[in-house]
Amino acid sequence: MTGEILRCLARVTATGLVAALILAIDPGAAFANDPSIPSEEQKQTDQDRCKSLANVNASILSLTPLAWRKTLVVLLEGLGGRLTSPGIVSLQNELAVIPNTIVPAPIAQHDWRYAANLIQQLEPGTKIVLLGYSLEANNSTYVAKSVNHVDELIAIQASVWGERLLLGKM
Amino acid sequence: MGGAVAIGENVDKAIEIYNPKFWRTVGLGAKLLPGVHFRYVTNTDSHLFAEKDPEVHRFVFNEVKTIADPTTPEKPVTRIKRVSC
Numbered sequence: 001m002t003g004e005i006l007r008c009l010a011r012v013t014a015t016g017l018v019a020a021l022i023l024a025i026d027p028g029a030a031f032a033n034d035p036s037i038p039s040e041e042q043k044q045t046d047q048d049r050c051k052s053l054a055n056v057n058a059s060i061l062s063l064t065p066l067a068w069r070k071t072l073v074v075l076l077e078g079l080g081g082r083l084t085s086p087g088i089v090s091l092q093n094e095l096a097v098i099p100n101t102i103v104p105a106p107i108a109q110h111d112w113r114y115a116a117n118l119i120q121q122l123e124p125g126t127k128i129v130l131l132g133y134s135l136e137a138n139n140s141t142y143v144a145k146s147v148n149h150v151d152e153l154i155a156i157q158a159s160v161w162g163e164r165l166l167l168g169k170m
Numbered sequence: 171m172g173g174a175v176a177i178g179e180n181v182d183k184a185i186e187i188y189n190p191k192f193w194r195t196v197g198l199g200a201k202l203l204p205g206v207h208f209r210y211v212t213n214t215d216s217h218l219f220a221e222k223d224p225e226v227h228r229f230v231f232n233e234v235k236t237i238a239d240p241t242t243p244e245k246p247v248t249r250i251k252r253v254s255c
């Protein structure tokens with residue numbers, strides 16, 4: 001019984017070895033119908049796909065300058081500067097985490113002309129967000145009036161009082 | 171009265187957060203700024219708290235991220251209500 005099993009195993013092993021040898025010499029013959037090997041038709045389709053992907057890439061690349069446009073956020077402190085506007089100071093760090101955003105240190109209330117100059121010196125195409133608190137919310141309207149373009153103005157609690165403190169009223 | 175000029179067409183979007191209850195801010199946060207494209211948003215903050223209010227900060231964050239990078243996740247804002255466009 002044991003002898004018969006051993007003979008059978010030897011025959012199977014020999015057959016396996018022969019098959020392996022054939023495959024090593026000519027793998028194409030064994031896998032002629034394998035779908036992983038591209039036919040002419042499939043190659044053409046792949047080329048078409050590559051072409052269309054190249055077109056998509058070209059479109060993305062042409063949009064890249066728009067996608068990378070920087071945004072400048074100008075923060076204007078209220079009367080009393082950092083002492084009375086700690087929240088505006090902390091906004092600098094909170095907004096700086098947004099990609100493509102530049103947030104300079106908040107500008108003091110009496111320096112609003114500096115904000116206008118800063119905006120005017122930017123490269124065309126830079127997006128501008130202007131944020132003012134209290135009297136600087138009032139002043140932010142003067143800043144917006146004296147520059148070419150502002151994408152968004154955010155005014156937080158503009159004051160009814162204090163016109164005399166609005167330096168350089170136009 | 172607190173001065174301001176009417177903003178013009180060179181400003182694409184303008185938002186003012188104010189407290190309509192005059193005496194809550196003693197007038198310091200109750201002025202409605204004039205101009206085209208202005209939208210007014212009300213809140214109930216005292217004047218000194220308005221700039222520190224986390225809700226206001228989240229609102230500002232959402233506005234900036236919409237312009238700078240719309241893919242940045244929005245922060246939840248619940249108390250600030252838009253009044254008009």
